[in-house]
Amino acid sequence: MQVRILGSAAGGGSPQWNCRCDVCCLAWARDPRVPWRTQCSAAVSADGERWVLLNASPDLRQQILDNPPLWPRGDGLRCDGRASPIGHVVVTNADIDHLAGLLTLRERQPLTVAAEPPVLDQIAANPAFGVLDPEIVRFERLRTGAPHHLADIEVTPLPVPAKVPLWMERGGENMAADGTALLLSGGGRRVAYVPACAAVTAALRDRVAGCDLLLFDGTLWRDDELRAAGVGTKTGRRMGHLPVSGPDGALAAWRDVPLGRRVFIHLNNTNPLLVAGSPERIAVADAGWEVAEDGMEFAW
Ligand code: MLT
Ligand code: MN
Ligand code: ZN
Numbered sequence: 001m002q003v004r005i006l007g008s009a010a011g012g013g014s015p016q017w018n019c020r021c022d023v024c025c026l027a028w029a030r031d032p033r034v035p036w037r038t039q040c041s042a043a044v045s046a047d048g049e050r051w052v053l054l055n056a057s058p059d060l061r062q063q064i065l066d067n068p069p070l071w072p073r074g075d076g077l078r079c080d081g082r083a084s085p086i087g088h089v090v091v092t093n094a095d096i097d098h099l100a101g102l103l104t105l106r107e108r109q110p111l112t113v114a115a116e117p118p119v120l121d122q123i124a125a126n127p128a129f130g131v132l133d134p135e136i137v138r139f140e141r142l143r144t145g146a147p148h149h150l151a152d153i154e155v156t157p158l159p160v161p162a163k164v165p166l167w168m169e170r171g172g173e174n175m176a177a178d179g180t181a182l183l184l185s186g187g188g189r190r191v192a193y194v195p196a197c198a199a200v201t202a203a204l205r206d207r208v209a210g211c212d213l214l215l216f217d218g219t220l221w222r223d224d225e226l227r228a229a230g231v232g233t234k235t236g237r238r239m240g241h242l243p244v245s246g247p248d249g250a251l252a253a254w255r256d257v258p259l260g261r262r263v264f265i266h267l268n269n270t271n272p273l274l275v276a277g278s279p280e281r282i283a284v285a286d287a288g289w290e291v292a293e294d295g296m297e298f299a300w
Pocket of ligand 1: 095
């Protein structure tokens with residue numbers, strides 16, 4: 001099984017187009033400690049030929065250009081000239097950073113878009129996604145806890161505490177919602193993909209224990225990070241993301257769970273983990289964690 005990180009930042013990317021927080025300032029200055037990162041997505045393959053996208057970010061076109069295995073093949077795979085090795089897209093929630101890239105995939109390519117029912121409903125409710133021609137794009141319903149086979153990768157959605165998409169918030173009420181984590185297996189390897197998580201439940205820990213790789217929500221270093229950076233007032237918890245640090249954070253939640261590699265993904269532009277060599281980066285490295293960069297590869 002192969003996994004490629006196409007985009008390692010949260011919504012907005014790093015640097016974010018309108019931001020000059022401390023970390024974005026370094027990124028705008030092209031400081032080598034803070035390589036630019038596109039918005040959260042990964043690709044997984046059992047054979048290196050057929051690829052399954054995990055979420056479709058607004059940066060998807062750039063991500064395809066940056067990753068040659070995702071380029072259309074020149075060996076006549078399709079007589080009509082459309083030859084992408086991307087056959088499936090799994091969408092874990094309907095936030096813009098996970099969904100907008102579907103619009104990039106509109107150029108008459110047979111595809112399956114797989115998601116749990118609330119996400120499929122949110123896609124269906126937006127007529128813009130009608131550009132995905134229903135004659136060649138199939139929408140497949142994922143069921144929580146049930147394994148699905150996509151290009152020889154077994155994909156099992158697991159429930160995680162999360163939040164409705166930002167664009168669906170209604171006055172800040174009734175925002176809690178189940179989100180989707182993905183358990184992927186192929187070639188005897190297991191990978192967990194969890195880009196958005198409000199809390200780590202015992203059930204999630206049990207299902208993920210023993211995975212060869214955990215890709216986990218590293219949106220914020222601390223819960224009040226946006227306020228501290230002077231760019232917003234929302235806490236991480238209000239955004240549906242548990243922080244990395246602190247007694248209820250991700251480091252503490254996963255500390256005693258046996259895992260192969262553990263890697264933070266979906267990093268917000270304010271997060272000091274984006275800065276190589278920062279005290280925060282050293283602290284997570286000491287705890288056995290890596291911080292994803294665009295183009296990072298895992299293969300077994
Ligand atoms: C999030 O992860 O909280 C969302 O991507 C926010 C957004 O859509 O901007
Ligand atoms: Mn996001
Ligand atoms: Zn910033």
